[in-house]
Amino acid sequence: MNATGNTVLVAGATSGIGLGLALRLHAAGNRVIVSGRREDRLKQIVSEHPGIESVVLDVTDPAAVRDVTAQLLQRFPDLDVLVTMAGMMLPEDLHHADFLAVAEATVATNLLGTIRLVAALTEHLAGRPRATIMTVSSGLAFVPLPIAPTYNATKAAVHSFTESLRVQLADTRVEVLELVPPAVRTALMGQEDSATAMPLDTFLDEVMSILGAGRQPDEILVKAVEPVRFAEARGEYSTMLRLLSGR
Ligand SMILES: NC(=O)c1ccc[n+]([C@@H]2O[C@H](COP(=O)([O-])OP(=O)(O)OC[C@H]3O[C@@H](n4cnc5c(N)ncnc54)[C@H](OP(=O)(O)O)[C@@H]3O)[C@@H](O)[C@H]2O)c1
Known part of the structure; x- marks a missing residue:
């Protein structure tokens, strides 16, 4: 993914990592469309950040995903980056x-x-000269946090889906990246003030430096996620699971 000059849809950008990444990408010279369910938040973001565009979309509504993305492509035929942040x-x-x-x-x-x-x-995206799909999993895709069983399972599934997507799209010009955040201070699970979660700006600084460094690795990994991402490979899975179980 080029660091600049893209037209990017960040689905799930009304708060937290999605909003932070959208603002960083906008500042880096990309055209950015923020999306989410909360129309008031979208209006506020657009008014505070001239140049950013928005679209209301609930990703749990299949008809809305189909219709809204079709309308979006009429408005932005040069859309070349999709970030599935929601x-x-x-x-x-x-x-x-x-x-x-x-x-x-x-x-x-x-x-x-x-x-x-x-x-x-x-x-x-496959019809564009160059395009990127960035999915968003989690360190918890690799070792579960047992108090949030279905969350972990969905993120493990997003990781697996992304791996297959990358292989299948290898014959196109769509690159497939997976953002794998560690715990980051956002509203997710009410961890805005968590001492064990990474400050949002520090996380975004590291992500932007990876994105700006030319050809990106398939997985966008900040240092703080490595212990959980590589726990199994390092023979530390049981220890990590015990830690995440609070035992
Ligand atoms: N923070 C962490 O520790 C952490 C760690 C690993 C992975 N992640 C992942 O990072 C992503 C962003 O999370 P966050 O931490 O930034 O939390 P957040 O501040 O709660 O952001 C969640 C975003 O998803 C959107 N969203 C939720 N349901 C949606 C729906 N049905 N349709 C469209 N948009 C929807 C929300 O917008 P609306 O409410 O306006 O719809 C919001 O913009 C998530 O995929 C999360 O799993 C976060």
Whole structure:
């Protein structure tokens, strides 16, 4: 992905990592379209950051993903980067059946949302001279945080889906990147002030330096995610799982 000159859709950019990345990409000379469900937030972002565009989109709504992306391509035929950032994470207690509502919403948002955006935009992206799909998994794709079982499962699935997507699209000019954040201070799971999560700006500084360094690795990994990302390869999976289990 070129660091500049792209037209980028960040789906899930009304707050946190998505908003932060959108603003950094905008500042780096990209045309950026922010997206999410909260129209008031989108309006505020656009008014505070002239040049940024927005579109309301709920990725759990299949018809909306189809229709809104089709309209978006009319407005921005040069769209060449898709970032599938939209995500949710909530704790689930698997002892009781009422975890199911959270589980289903999590699958619909994190996994189906990613897959639907890829389905809606890949043919267009493959027709561009050069394009990028950046999915967003998590360190928790590689060792689960047991209080959020379905979240971990969706992120492991996003990782796996991304690997296959990259192989299948190798015969196109679409490169496939996977952003794998560690714990970052955002509203996700209410960890804005968590001492164990990375400050958002520090995380974005490191991500932007990786994105700006020419050809990117398939996985965008900041240093802080490496212990969990490589726990299994390093023979530290059980120790990491115990740590994430609070045991
Ligand atoms: N923060 C972390 O520690 C961490 C670690 C690893 C991975 N991640 C991943 O990073 C991504 C961004 O999370 P964040 O930490 O920045 O949390 P966040 O501040 O809560 O941001 C979540 C974003 O997703 C959007 N979203 C949620 N449901 C959506 C839906 N149905 N349709 C469209 N957009 C939706 C939200 O916008 P609306 O509410 O306006 O729809 C918001 O912009 C997520 O995929 C998350 O899993 C985060």
